[in-house]
Every structure is written in structure tokens, then in C-alpha cells.
Amino acid sequence: MYWWLALVFIVLNFSVRAEDGRTPIPQHWSFKTPLGTFDKKELQRGFQVYKEVCAACHGINQLRFRELEKIGFTKDQVKALAASYTVKEEEDADEEERPGRPGDRVPSPFSSEKKAREANWGAYPVDLSLITKGRGQGPDYLYALLTGYEPCPKDVTLFEGRSYNPYFQGGQISMPPPLIDNIITYHDGTLATIPQMARDVTAFLSWVAEPELENRHEMGVKVLLFLLVLTGLFYGVYQALWKLVR
Amino acid sequence: MNNNKVVQWIDTRLPIFTFMRHALKEYPTPKNLNFLWNTGSLAGITLLIMIITGITLAMHYCPDPEDAFQSVERIMRDVNYGWLIRYIHMNGASFFFVLVYIHIFRGMYYGSYKSPRELLWILGVVIFLMMMATAFMGYVLPWGQMSFWGAKVITNLFSAIPIVGDTIVHWLLGGPTVGAPTLNRFFALHYLLPFGIVAIVCLHMVALHQFGSNNPSGVDPKHPSEQIPFHPYYTVKDLLGLSIYLFVFAFVVFFAPNFFGEPENYNPANSMVTPVHIVPEWYFLPFYAILRSIPSKLGGVMGMFGAVFVLFLLPWLDRSRVRSATFRPLYRPLFWVFVLNSIVLGWIGSQPPEGIYLIIGRGATAYYFFHFFVLLPLLSVIEKPLPVPDSITLYLDQKKRAV
Numbered sequence: 001m002y003w004w005l006a007l008v009f010i011v012l013n014f015s016v017r018a019e020d021g022r023t024p025i026p027q028h029w030s031f032k033t034p035l036g037t038f039d040k041k042e043l044q045r046g047f048q049v050y051k052e053v054c055a056a057c058h059g060i061n062q063l064r065f066r067e068l069e070k071i072g073f074t075k076d077q078v079k080a081l082a083a084s085y086t087v088k089e090e091e092d093a094d095e096e097e098r099p100g101r102p103g104d105r106v107p108s109p110f111s112s113e114k115k116a117r118e119a120n121w122g123a124y125p126v127d128l129s130l131i132t133k134g135r136g137q138g139p140d141y142l143y144a145l146l147t148g149y150e151p152c153p154k155d156v157t158l159f160e161g162r163s164y165n166p167y168f169q170g171g172q173i174s175m176p177p178p179l180i181d182n183i184i185t186y187h188d189g190t191l192a193t194i195p196q197m198a199r200d201v202t203a204f205l206s207w208v209a210e211p212e213l214e215n216r217h218e219m220g221v222k223v224l225l226f227l228l229v230l231t232g233l234f235y236g237v238y239q240a241l242w243k244l245v246r
Numbered sequence: 247m248n249n250n251k252v253v254q255w256i257d258t259r260l261p262i263f264t265f266m267r268h269a270l271k272e273y274p275t276p277k278n279l280n281f282l283w284n285t286g287s288l289a290g291i292t293l294l295i296m297i298i299t300g301i302t303l304a305m306h307y308c309p310d311p312e313d314a315f316q317s318v319e320r321i322m323r324d325v326n327y328g329w330l331i332r333y334i335h336m337n338g339a340s341f342f343f344v345l346v347y348i349h350i351f352r353g354m355y356y357g358s359y360k361s362p363r364e365l366l367w368i369l370g371v372v373i374f375l376m377m378m379a380t381a382f383m384g385y386v387l388p389w390g391q392m393s394f395w396g397a398k399v400i401t402n403l404f405s406a407i408p409i410v411g412d413t414i415v416h417w418l419l420g421g422p423t424v425g426a427p428t429l430n431r432f433f434a435l436h437y438l439l440p441f442g443i444v445a446i447v448c449l450h451m452v453a454l455h456q457f458g459s460n461n462p463s464g465v466d467p468k469h470p471s472e473q474i475p476f477h478p479y480y481t482v483k484d485l486l487g488l489s490i491y492l493f494v495f496a497f498v499v500f501f502a503p504n505f506f507g508e509p510e511n512y513n514p515a516n517s518m519v520t521p522v523h524i525v526p527e528w529y530f531l532p533f534y535a536i537l538r539s540i541p542s543k544l545g546g547v548m549g550m551f552g553a554v555f556v557l558f559l560l561p562w563l564d565r566s567r568v569r570s571a572t573f574r575p576l577y578r579p580l581f582w583v584f585v586l587n588s589i590v591l592g593w594i595g596s597q598p599p600e601g602i603y604l605i606i607g608r609g610a611t612a613y614y615f616f617h618f619f620v621l622l623p624l625l626s627v628i629e630k631p632l633p634v635p636d637s638i639t640l641y642l643d644q645k646k647r648a649v
């Protein structure tokens with residue numbers, strides 16, 4: 001029967017294809033377990049990190065300002081926040097820029113990919129809306145990337161504008177270490193260490209990537225319970241009926 | 247007969263009620279079918295689920311390279327329960343293939359492709375081919391990185407055809423490379439093909455009902471007592487199977503919706519950035535492995551398609567008159583080796599084609615064809631089957647005594 005073991009082994013192997021970067025260490029996330037939910041305080045801190053650090057280079061275009069109300073910001077806060085951005089109507093590139101409104105999407109700080117590359121040594125700071133879904137082991141990877149900058153080993157020559165980060169494919173990333181201890185001051189008084197900020201912004205971006213997650217988990221439990229009862233019922237009927245055949 | 251006057255009036259002129267009674271109620275079925283015989287009805291229901299969720303997605307989806315990715319995200323975020331519909335459709339494809347693979351392997355184990363069910367089997371292989379085409383084109387629609395590069399790699403294969411290759415690729419894509427015309431026609435065909443599948447499934451059912459289901463003994467029912475009416479016995483059994491299946495399906499949809507998916511496809515298509523690993527969906531991996539194991543491009547393409555088309559020949563490659571592997575001492579272990587070999591091929595398909603993987607892949611590819619073209623014809627001659635019971639009743643007695 002070691003055939004079956006071999007089978008299980010091979011199936012497991014499907015998922016661990018060798019990636020080029022160092023494998024991220026799995027972290028505990030409140031939203032990863034089957035019944036997991038988001039921690040609103042964490043998301044709010046994460047948004048602060050995004051806004052005060054990452055937003056200098058990255059957009060989160062899938063998110064509308066208004067949706068921030070779902071993680072505990074008030075209507076007025078959202079309005080003020082949106083107004084602090086300048087946006088362009090997407091359909092009409094000629095249109096004048098105007099202050100943002102709650103229904104607008106959180107824009108990229110650069111008006112085009114070309115401009116973004118010019119400002120970043122030719123590299124493109126991707127939109128972060130789906131980053132935790134678009135990388136294997138998404139949240140773990142993001143956390144590892146943000147906390148994983150290391151001094152460059154002696155045998156590696158860094159290209160101009162690159163930093164050494166073993167979790168990044170190829171090890172050389174054009175994003176300078178974005179987080180520095182106390183680079184921001186949290187509104188809620190939490191100590192702004194690098195791991196703390198990395199955790200918070202990862203949780204926030206996971207929410208941006210999967211805003212339906214809590215809904216999905218909640219509905220999933222109900223559906224599974226229903227199907228369990230249904231299966232029990234059908235099993236009873238099946239047993240009773242097939243007794244006649246056997 | 248129904249007493250309702252209206253029903254009678256219609257049925258005299260258009261006997262659909264009589265037909266349904268025959269097909270779903272009286273239809274005599276061997277009484278010893280195991281749970282592997284649930285895969286057929288489950289696959290049919292999955293096809294329905296795919297069509298319903300697919301049409302709903304199509305109401306919001308936009309087949310334009312500028313907007314395709316964004317429109318799928320709109321479905322995920324702005325359409326009411328759009329995330330649910332899309333996750334059902336996305337995972338439904340995987341579950342569909344799981345069922346169909348089990349269904350095919352069941353047919354191989356119990357010799358269901360043998361006379362008089364050859365056409366039934368062939369229609370099944372046609373369905374399998376159409377499913378693969380549908381799933382391939384569907385995967386292109388969200389226009390992520392893997393959609394784009396997968397489409398590019400696979401359509402480019404046709405350029406291996408001598409002389410007309412490049413013309414065919416141009417014709418398939420509607421242009422020199424994968425672009426707006428490609429996406430548009432893939433959407434049109436992705437919408438159309440499932441209805442073609444429905445039509446073939448109907449023929450599959452007609453062929454099935456001609457001789458009825460095969461069964462684990464492989465022996466034809468000889469006596470009415472060996473058969474039971476489809477309803478209520480198999481309707482209830484199918485419903486039980488359905489609710490267990492839906493439980494597993496729902497678990498994946500709600501708690502691990504991206505389990506089967508490739509993260510790379512959540513990055514919008516970009517013709518300037520080639521992904522490090524271009525891999526197809528898991529259900530294509532064995533064929534992808536065969537493609538890459540054969541050193542010549544044309545050979546690889548022929549090997550890949552040949553691996554599916556050989557299934558058409560199966561009824562004539564296996565000449566053994568005994569259907570069920572239960573009574574075939576040599577075929578039975580070799581069947582399992584074949585299953586294992588297919589899984590190895592799938593695993594190889596997910597690995598880069600280099601070093602040890604390439605060697606294993608070549609061995610497994612060779613074995614795949616060896617199984618069909620050498621082992622099966624040979625077994626038909628040299629294998630001495632165990633004594634086959636004369637009837638299902640005797641088979642069941644034998645089984646009881648063995649326990």
C-alpha cells in the first residue's frame with residue numbers, strides 16, 4: 001500500500017514548486033483560518049502605513065475611498081481623506097485634475113507607468129490591490145519581503161538602485177527598504193516597529209484583496225451545516241430504501 | 247400512466263412524459279453499482295452549474311483586453327454575490343475534471359468501453375475533448391498573466407505543423423499575436439461550446455440507455471431480479487452522492503477558493519513581462535508533461551494530442567473479452583500502474599523541464615503509450631482470466647463468501 005503514500009507525496013509536491021526567492025516563514029493571520037475575520041484596529045493601522053509610506057509609490061486602484069467606512073472610518077474622515085488626493089476622471093485623460101470624492105478609486109501617485117518607471121530606476125511599483133492574491137503564500141510573502149532586507153552578501157554585486165532582499169525573486173529589488181522604525185506615529189499609540197508596521201499593512205492589503213472574506217466564511221459555515229444535515233437525511237433514506245435490495 | 251387529461255393530451259402527440267418515465271423512473275439498472283457510478287450524474291449536474299454561473303458571469307464580463315481583468319474584479323467586488331458566482335465557476339471547472347477523470351478511470355477498470363458500448367465510450371471522449379477546449383478558452387477570459395501566456399504558449403504549438411502552421415496560428419488568434427480578436431473569439435466559443443457538450447451528453451445518454459449501465463462484475467444482467475428501477479433506488483443514491491459532493495465543493499469555494507488556482511493569474515496580463523513559470527491548470531498537466539517530454543516540437547504536439555486520441559482506439563486495443571478488471575489478474579495491477587503513471591505525468595507537468603524531471607517525464611510518457619499500444623494488445627493474448635461468474639447474482643454470492 002505504499003503506492004498510496006507515494007500518491008499522497010506526489011500530490012503534496014504539486015504545491016511546493018521551487019520558487020526563486022527564499023521561502024517565506026508562515027505567520028499567524030487572524031483571517032487565514034476557516035472561521036477567520038479581520039481585526040479592524042489592525043486594518044486601520046495598516047491603512048495608515050499604506051497612506052504615509054507605500055502611497056508615495058504604489059496605488060490600490062481596486063479600493064474606493066468609501067469602502068474604508070467598512071473598516072471603521074467615519075463618513076467625514078473618508079470625505080476629507082479623498083479630498084486630499086487629486087484624481088482624474090478615468091474615461092477622459094484630458095480632463096483637469098480635481099480633488100477626490102468618496103466614490104473614487106485610490107489612485108497611483110504616478111500619472112503613467114512610464115513616469116513611475118522613470119522615478120524608480122526603471123522598475124514599476126505595482127498596484128497593491130491584489131498583491132496578496134497575486135503571489136504564492138501571499139500575506140507571508142509580503143510580510144517576509146517587508147521585514148527581509150539584509151546587508152548584501154559579499155559575493156553579490158548590486159545593480160544601481162537595487163537593495164538586497166532574499167525573498168524577492170532574484171534577490172535584488174528596486175524598492176528601497178520602505179519601513180524604518182518610527183517612520184510613522186500610530187494614531188492609537190502602538191509602537192511603530194518594522195515588524196508591527198509590516199504586519200499591519202499586510203493585513204490591510206489582504207483585506208483590500210479579499211473584501212468579501214468575512215462574508216464568505218460566514219456564509220460558508222451556514223452552507224456546510226445545511227449540506228451536513230441534508231447528507232444525513234439522504235443517508236437515512238438511502239439506508240432504509242436499499243435495505244430492501246440487499 | 248398519468249391520469250391528468252392535459253398530460254395525456256400532450257403525451258399522445260409528443261411523448262415526452264413517456265420518455266421521462268422510461269429514462270428516469272423505470273429504466274432498469276443493475277442493482278450492484280458502487281459509488282463510482284455516481285460520477286456520471288454528478289458531472290451532468292456540474293455541467294448545469296457551469297452553464298448557469300457562466301451565463302450570469304457573462305452578463306457582467308467584458309471581453310476586451312482593456313477591461314477584461316477589471317470586469318472580473320468588478321464581478322468580485324461590485325456585483326451582488328459576484329464573488330460567489332465566480333468562485334463557483336472557477337472551482338467548478340476543477341471539480342468537473344476531477345469527476346470526469348474518475349469517470350474515465352472507472353470505465354477503464356470495469357471495461358465499460360467494450361462491446362456493445364464502444365460508441366458510448368467514444369462520445370465520452372468527445373465530451374472530454376470539448377471540455378478541455380472550453381476550459382482552456384475560459385481560462386484566457388480573466389486576462390491575467392497566466393491567461394495571456396498560457397494562450398500564447400498553447401496556440402503557438404500549432405505553428406509546429408509543417409507548411410501551414412503559421413497560417414493556422416494566425417487564423418486561430420485572429421491576428422499575429424494573442425490580442426483583442428483572440429479574447430473576443432475565445433469568449434464567443436467559450437459561451438458556445440458548453441451547449442455543444444450538452445448535445446453530446448444527450449447522445450451519450452441515448453447510447454447508455456440502449457444497453458444500460460455496465461456494473462462492477464462486468465457481467466450483463468440475465469434475470470429481472472438483478473435489476474432495479476432507477477427511481478427511487480438510484481435517484482436517492484444519486485442525491486446522497488450529490489449532497490456529499492456539494493459539501494466538498496462548498497468547502498473549497500468558501501474556504502479555499504484559490505486552492506486550485508495559480509496566483510500569477512491575479513496579475514493583469516502584460517505582454518512585456520514573461521512569468522518565470524508558465525503552467526497550465528492542473529487538469530492539463532499530464533498532457534503538458536507529454537508535450538514537453540518529446541524533444542521535437544511537432545512530436546510533442548502530436549504526442550499531446552495523441553494521448554487523448556488514443557482513448558478513441560481503446561475498445562480495439564484491448565481485445566480481452568472479459569470486461570471487469572476484477573477477473574483479470576494481469577490487467578488489474580497494470581491498471582493501477584497506469585493510474586500512478588498518469589499522476590506522475592501530472593506532477594512532472596508542474597515542474598520545470600530539466601534534469602531529473604525531464605528523464606522521469608520521458609519515461610512516463612513512453613510508458614503511457616506503451617500501456618496502450620503494447621501492454622493492452624499483448625494482455626488480450628497472454629492473460630488467463632479468472633473464471634467469470636455466469637450472472638450478477640453468482641458474482642454477488644461469490645463476493646459474500648469471500649468476505
Ligand code: HEM
Nearest residue numbers: 296297300301303304307332336339381384385387388440
Ligand atoms: C463546460 C463548461 C464550462 C467550463 C469547463 C468552463 C470553464 C471556465 C474556466 C476554467 C474559466 C476561468 C475561471 C477563472 O480563472 O477566472 C471560465 C471563465 C468564464 N466562463 Fe466558463 N466554463 C464553462 C461554461 C461556461 C458557460 C456556459 C459560460 C457562459 C454562458 C461561461 C462563461 C464564462 C465567463 C464569462 C468567464 C470569465 C469570468 C471569470 O474568469 O471568472 N462558462 N470558465
